[in-house]
Amino acid sequence: DAKTTQPPSMDCAEGRAANLPCNHSTISGNEYVYWYRQIHSQGPQYIIHGLKNNETNEMASLIITEDRKSSTLILPHATLRDTAVYYCIVSLGYGNKLVFGAGTILRVKS
């Protein structure tokens, strides 16, 4: 599975959009980009995933560059409850061997 690179931490003002970047320059053609988050003292929570096209759901939007070497997770209106560690993972989806890295600590501040 391809590896990912994320900034260790980011701050965001409450009510503003949070844009979390992820680099995955070695991604292969059939690998998906997944995003999960982990709020303190809880298990990871699935957010969104995509292959080539941009995706949006009730939680977030995922923007994948045309060359698929990087992506951005967008939380359109961050709240204090969005403070968490955000994990960007690249995986085939077969066997679901998700490999979690260190992620990005997002701190939403009022």
Next chain:
Amino acid sequence: ETGVTQTPRHLVMGMTNKKSLKCEQHLGHNAMYWYKQSAKKPLELMFVYNFKEQTENNSVPSRFSPECPNSSHLFLHLHTLQPEDSALYLCASSTNMGGIHSPLHFGNGTRLTVT
């Protein structure tokens, strides 16, 4: 409520004890997983079960023994653990559709302390 319930939430055990962690999923999934999350380390995949059959053992020491009696229940039996086994143990589930898996749903974990 995530649909994946883990008990107990906290467990303190001595190195000579035997205990079990329990996971139950109410999502109709057919694949279940154990992950370990140590302090300051990323999540590590331990075991994977597909349709009650173990399909992945990520070089886990034999003092950890998983059991999957049916698609809804998963256990992790613990014996003669070491202090370095203290960690958050997370259970997850997904649907395996011909090898393609739905995203994982995680429980909130069992915080294990080995004294």
